[in-house]
Structure formats: C-alpha cells, structure tokens
Amino acid sequence: MEEKKKVVALLSGGLDSRLAVKMMQKQGFEVEAVAIKTPFCDFDCGRGCGFEIRETADNLGVKLKTVYLGDEYIEMLKHPKHGFGSGMNPCIDCRAMMFEAGKKHMQEIGAEFIISGEVLGQRPMSQHAPALKTIEKESSLEGKIVRPLSGALLPATDPELKGLIKRDDLGRIRGRSRKEQLKMAKEFGIENPPNAGGGCLLTDPKFSIRAKDLFKHVKNPTINDIELLKIGRHYRFDEKTKLVVGRNKDENAVIKSLALNDDILFEAKDYVGPVALLRGNDLQNYRELSAAITLRYSDAPKENAALVAINKERTNSEISVIPINDSAYLQYRI
Numbered sequence: 001m002e003e004k005k006k007v008v009a010l011l012s013g014g015l016d017s018r019l020a021v022k023m024m025q026k027q028g029f030e031v032e033a034v035a036i037k038t039p040f041c042d043f044d045c046g047r048g049c050g051f052e053i054r055e056t057a058d059n060l061g062v063k064l065k066t067v068y069l070g071d072e073y074i075e076m077l078k079h080p081k082h083g084f085g086s087g088m089n090p091c092i093d094c095r096a097m098m099f100e101a102g103k104k105h106m107q108e109i110g111a112e113f114i115i116s117g118e119v120l121g122q123r124p125m126s127q128h129a130p131a132l133k134t135i136e137k138e139s140s141l142e143g144k145i146v147r148p149l150s151g152a153l154l155p156a157t158d159p160e161l162k163g164l165i166k167r168d169d170l171g172r173i174r175g176r177s178r179k180e181q182l183k184m185a186k187e188f189g190i191e192n193p194p195n196a197g198g199g200c201l202l203t204d205p206k207f208s209i210r211a212k213d214l215f216k217h218v219k220n221p222t223i224n225d226i227e228l229l230k231i232g233r234h235y236r237f238d239e240k241t242k243l244v245v246g247r248n249k250d251e252n253a254v255i256k257s258l259a260l261n262d263d264i265l266f267e268a269k270d271y272v273g274p275v276a277l278l279r280g281n282d283l284q285n286y287r288e289l290s291a292a293i294t295l296r297y298s299d300a301p302k303e304n305a306a307l308v309a310i311n312k313e314r315t316n317s318e319i320s321v322i323p324i325n326d327s328a329y330l331q332y333r334i
C-alpha cells in the first residue's frame with residue numbers, strides 16, 4: 001500500500017483549524033498537529049484559542065506536538081518587526097513564529113506542507129492577503145502554507161502546482177461570517193463547534209495597557225512579570241516600582257507564589273483583605289503607601305489606623321497606617 005503523504009497542521013483548538021484538518025484528511029493526507037503555547041495564550045484561558053487542545057487532537061485522530069514559545073516570544077514582543085494590532089498583539093510576527101515552529105516539525109516528520117485554519121479577511125491584522133504573504137516570507141515557507149478554507153481564493157501553492165492538492169478541493173471562505181464553517185462542521189460531524197476565539201490576552205485592551213506599561217519600564221521582562229500582569233490591580237509608583245494588589249483569595253495565593261526575594265508582600269494583620277506585592281528599586285520609600293493601599297482594600301474600618309504585616313525575604317515586620325482615600329492613590333492605577 002502506498003504510504004499516505006504527511007501534512008502538519010497548526011492546531012488552535014478553534015473551529016477553523018479543525019475544519020482545515022478534516023479537509024486534508026478527506027483528501028487522503030495523514031495530518032499531524034502542532035499547537036503553540038505562548039505566555040499570553042495558555043490553552044486554559046477559555047477564550048477560544050487553544051482551549052482543550054488535547055481533546056481536540058484526539059477527536060480529530062491526529063498526533064499532537066505542543067511547542068512553548070516563552071523567552072523568544074517575549075524578546076519578539078519588545079520590537080515586533082510588523083508592529084502591533086489594536087492592543088499589544090503582534091499578530092504577524094506571532095504567526096510567523098508559530099509557522100516556524102510548525103516548519104521544524106514538518107522537516108522532522110518529512111511532511112509535504114503545512115496547513116492552518118486561517119480565513120482570508122477574518123482578522124484585521126494578520127489575515128488579509130498581503131499579511132498572509134508576509135507571514136509566509138518571514139517564516140521562510142513561501143509556497144508551503146496551505147489555508148484550506150480559503151485556498152481557492154489565494155495564489156496556488158507548491159502542493160497545488162505539484163498536483164498533490166486540487167483547487168476544486170479547497171474552500172472559498174472569506175470574511176468574518178461563520179455561516180460556511182458551521183455548515184461544514186455539520187457535514188464533518190463536528191459536534192458543539194466552539195465559538196469564535198477572541199485572540200490571545202494581547203488583544204485585550206485592559207491587559208494591553210498593563211503589558212505596554214511593563215515593556216516600557218522593564219528592559220527584560222520575565223515570565224514571572226507576565227504572570228503577574230494577568231492578575232490583581234496594578235499601580236505604578238515610579239519608573240521602576242509598582243504594586244500589585246490581589247482581588248480575591250486565588251489571586252492572593254498566586255501573588256504569594258510569584259513573589260521574588262527582592263519583592264515585599266503586604267497583608268492586613270487583623271482583617272480579611274488582599275495580599276499586595278511591591279516590586280522595583282527603592283522599595284522602602286513606598287512601604288507606607290503600599291500598606292495604606294493594601295489596607296484600603298481590606299475589611300479594616302476606613303477611618304482608623306490598623307496594622308499591616310510586611311514580609312520581605314522571610315523577615316516579617318508590621319506597620320500601622322490609616323487606609324488611604326481614593327483620591328490619593330488612584331492616580332497610580334495602571
């Protein structure tokens with residue numbers, strides 16, 4: 001029996017990439033999937049992208065390789081060659097990195113080409129025709145990326161020129177409507193098709209403001225800095241120093257787990273309230289202000305002084321402060 005030709009799919013867990021896989025399987029290809037994780041899209045955020053990726057791959061009957069783009073992704077985010085979208089989303093550079101990771105797998109398993117669920121004109125930054133071309137160029141995959149859902153509207157790729165795929169078997173989907181995809185989902189027996197993914201955290205306007213603030217003030221942000229961005233209320237005191245205040249029990253626990261040796265943690269001593277983390281340079285200068293903000297979000301009475309416990313490098317101390325009033329600290333809110 002002739003061996004099936006192999007194809008690598010960038011699998012996001014959304015409907016479009018599932019359909020792309022199904023289309024290639026229908027045409028007799030053996031599909032293997034690569035799913036990309038970044039610090040801003042961790043498969044569990046529930047925003048649609050990459051959600052339940054393992055289950056998705058199993059349902060499609062494809063092998064799955066997960067690739068984590070961590071430090072190199074943060075490095076790219078400092079100066080993305082093709083800029084940002086409406087938030088801090090560097091979609092073109094991001095997609096190029098994802099395809100590069102897919103290319104590595106393609107070479108490892110001897111696949112013919114790579115597919116994705118991209119749809120022409122669906123996303124403003126990365127899915128118009130010139131952007132699709134730029135992504136191919138940046139990932140050195142010119143002619144090797146097939147977008148089965150819109151393939152019949154795009155220039156012929158190498159596999160089409162070589163006769164491995166036919167134009168008639170490619171889709172003509174364009175734009176943001178999901179009507180056609182939902183129809184195809186039915187035909188392919190995909191039950192409960194996922195809602196359209198909203199993009200990663202970097203497309204979120206509030207998160208983007210925090211992320212921009214971080215990249216403006218910290219030369220080399222770490223994964224720890226980014227994990228902190230995902231939780232709490234944030235206050236910037238100066239170029240180097242900021243305070244993060246937990247909003248609930250879970251966030252308080254995460255803040256404690258992210259505290260580094262040089263950070264200072266604050267917590268109201270005799271009242272239920274948040275954990276706050278102070279990070280930066282001249283931290284002693286901001287002890288009192290941080291304690292007063294921490295107390296402001298606790299159950300402590302607003303008019304009286306109360307104790308705030310301070311923890312730094314496993315040394316504990318206390319400070320007595322009056323909860324700060326809103327006009328005195330909201331200016332620092334990021």
Ligand code: SF4
Pocket residue numbers: 041089090091092094095126198199200201202203
């Ligand atoms: S939305 Fe986020 S994960 Fe998706 S391409 Fe843009 S930057 Fe990358």
